[in-house]
Amino acid sequence: MHALVGDAVRKACSELFSVELAEGQLQLQKTRKEFEGDITVVVFPLTKLSKLSPEATGEALGKFLTEQVAHVSKFNVVKGFLNLSMSAEFWKGFFAAALKQDDFGFASPNSAPHVMVEYSSPNTNKPLHLGHLRNNFLGYSVSEILKAVGHRVTKVQIINDxxxxxxxxxxxxxxxxxxxxxxxxxxxxxxxxxxxxxxxxxxxxxxxxxxxxxxxxxxxxxxxxxxxxxxxxxxxxxxxxxxxxxxxxxxxxGWVYDGFASTYKSMGVDFDKLYYESNTYINGKEEVEKGLAAGAFFQKEDGSIWIDLTDEGLDQKALLRKDGTAMYITQDIGTAILRFRDFPDLAYQIYTVGNEQEYHFKVLFMILKKLGFEKADQCYHLSYGMVELPEGKMKSREGTVVDADDLMEEMATVAQEVSAEQGKLEGLPEAERNQLFHIIGTAALKYFLLRVDPKKNMLFDPKESIDFNGNTGPSVQYTYVRTQAIQRRYAEAHPGFNPKEANSEGHTLSTAESEVVAKMYEWPAVLRMAATTYNPADIAHYSYDLAKLYNAFYQDHQIVKETDEQARNFRLALTYKTGVVIREAMRLLGISMPDRM
RNA sequence: GGCCCCGUAGUUCAAUGGAUAGAAUAGAAGUUUCCUAAACUUUUGAUAUGGGUUCGAUUCCCGUCGGGGCUACCA
Incomplete structure (x- = not known):
């Protein structure tokens, strides 16, 4: 739609005003919902070319576009904004195509370069806490998102053992x-x-x-x-x-690894390869020795080895102690180089590490460059904000650390309470129910941590349990469960019904229906954006928006009981596809979908 | 002290330099003889502050005030 309208506006400008649009002069955005239309051309930048008022420019463009371009059916101009409406055929055509495309929005696997994502990377002296949860959910989700846009992804962690x-x-x-x-x-x-x-x-x-x-x-x-x-x-x-x-x-x-394994399992994250600092620090020492020999570093009288970064506006930084033992940064040097050696086809690697280490990574990448490491620029620090408590930063000494296992367990308990309050799931065997509570509880937690822009610090109040209503994981899950329940119900009376094949040619879309379709249309672009900005929050917001629109549609449309066959077929297809998109989107956040709840 | 990040409804979060600043929650008022009310509908309520750039600033620049982080031969 953007490409279609963009080209058309370019053409219109050259024909109406005899000028070619420069890059950046064309501004397209989704029409705000207070106004009628699907896509909006911002006219202000064009007035200089048209030598007309914003309104007149908009009118002229709108007239040209509706007359000359297929699928642009209507327009209106408000101040300097030209709102264009796409035709009903456009939306129906899009939906019919998307419906048959099982990997709608996804790129084909391994069609993009190989990347490595590091996350978790715990110390082996204490249990995982809330900060690790944000780290792990973020790293896992970014990995899944990169896979979705075609990258081959290797998930790793460096264990600070x-x-x-x-x-x-x-x-x-x-x-x-x-x-x-x-x-x-x-x-x-x-x-x-x-x-x-x-x-x-x-x-x-x-x-x-x-x-x-x-x-x-x-x-x-x-x-x-x-x-x-x-x-x-x-x-x-x-x-x-x-x-x-x-x-x-x-x-x-060994004890710690057993403990971590169970926590990771509960979190639903995994790794393709593990690096241990106890191995990589030796590589680091070798690289530092090499750098010293090559003149990139210098040695102080006491024998310690340093790098001078004062030219870069930074300080001097120690790389090896006077007794020759390795430091934190020593092993990081070794690990970075080792990874590209282990995977020669690796295009770049992403470090999911908190923003308090921004200086550390700045220094690390500079060191790699000074060492002449050719992949130094292919290292990226995915820096995320801390999770703060109402009283500030978590401090283990003050006992204000929120333990990962405890929190996940607590979330499952809340799920159980909510469920019991509403008298749901009563007929289910206990083991199955407990599994559901875990799925719902971790959904609430993951969504809570991932819906916030990763770069920003966020707040968690342990005294207020994470919500299950509104813009939350369980609420999106609930909508998915609704789509599944409807399909199950219809299948009872119509076994073998295939929503992908059902005919709905003659059905005219209602407002609520076309809003769901239009939101679905955004999915591929949302996914690409989330991948380029490493931002799962985009996907969380999208899932919720889609669920919300579907719920509004559900509220005043009959589906199973609709008597008009074409309308019913369309709504069943819409229900099916909404379910698929929600499930796939949430999967990219590491959130799984229950069949009932 | 130096460097970096952040200040948006009571609260938690949104907003490629664009329209009347969106959601959720909390508060107020409604919706279940009809596919699960973890839902839906209506409503109250915000850009810390002073300048500047711009047709247009929550967004960019400068100052002030507030919060956080980094500044180890710790990891």
Missing amino acids: RGIHICKSMVAWKNYGNGETPESSGLKGDKLVGKYYVEFDKAHKAQMKALIKQGMTEEQAAQQTAIMQEAQEMLRLWEARDEATIELWTKMN
Whole structure:
């Protein structure tokens, strides 16, 4: 429609005003719903060419377009806006074509370049929390959206399994754990390890207090506590491959992975390949050595290796410690290069990481460039905002962290309560019901987190449970369930009915019907936009809009009971296709559709 | 201190420089002898502030005020 009208307006301008439109002078937008029409030409930019008032220019264009262009049936001019209406045949023709196209809106698989999407990337010393949920849902959804527009996608995560943080948990477990295991305690593995991370912090704080009393400054004390020294010693032992340390490390990380696996399963996300920092940090060290030899980096007297980014307006940045051990950024250098080596056809990679690390990635990409890495420009930081609580940022020390498992479970409970209130699902076996509650609960959560522009910070209030009414996941699910229920009902009396084949040639579309069709028409463009901006929120909003229009249509149209065969066939087809588009759109958000609820 | 991001109905979110700033929720008023009311209909209510650019600014530029983040030989 845009292309059709765009070309026509260009032609009109050259014939009416004898000028060629420059890029940017042609402005087309969807007509606002207060006005009559489907597509609007913004006339202001054209007045300079036409040398007429905005109104007169609009009238002239409108007259030309309705007379000369097929499918443009009517026009009206309001101020400087030319509203064009497409003909009924245009909408019916579009719907008939879309109906038969099972992959309507989607590009064919592997028709676009191979991309890698990194997300999740947890530390292995504590359980996943609300921030990880936004990260995982976003990364998973962006991957699905990229696949939908034809990319081959490899989903990965880098597991931060190495470093002082895990050593802290290890020391605390060794000192205070009495051999406790997930089996003996009944705790999920990641929760158990997280518990000892907190234990470490407690002991460390207590020891600091004592040292400060003896006259040390806070900074000194933080370095000097016995337990901190022990953790640092453990890190040294780990890098030296000390057998007992590696054994403990392997065991505790194993517990964490078991815990994560169950959380990921509950979230409905997965990965094609895992990278472990404990492997990639070695590559990073090698790359840093190479860079030093090539003169990209420099070494300080104490032996530490740095990069000078002051020319770029940034600071100097350490890349390797004086004792030669790797830092966070060291392994990131190695990982980036390793990934392109693992997948030679990789066009680019996307890092789904919070916006507090924007500086880190800016520096990382600059380092890669200085190293002469040819794919340095093919790395993109998909930066997303934090999830804030009413009292501000989540802080594990203050116990204000919202745990991922707890939250998902709570959402399922709310789903159960809502369902019970309305007396639904009573005949269903318990296992099936619980599965439904999980599907509905996670839908509410995913939609809540994905409907917001990823770049923006957002607020979550744990005291107010996430809504199930209005612009929410369950509400969209409900509409889908409605489309399925109607089709089931019709099939009872008419087995073998195929909405794709049913004849509705003679049916004239009502306003509500054509609004649903017009919204459906937008789907391919919405999907492309979401893919180019890495923004699942576009898809969430679209799904809700479509569901809302369908519900309005449903409200005052008979479907199964409609006596006119052509009208009934059309409405059944519309119901079928709306269901398909909603299901596919929500699938791209990682939200699955129940058959009933 | 320096750098970056954000201030939109009571609240949570929308709005490629375009029309009368949209939704949801909360508040008010309605709709179930008819395919599931997690729905539908009506209604109240907002661009922090002062300038500038523009035919036109929530959007772009500058200042002020407010909020957040980064600025480790932590990850």
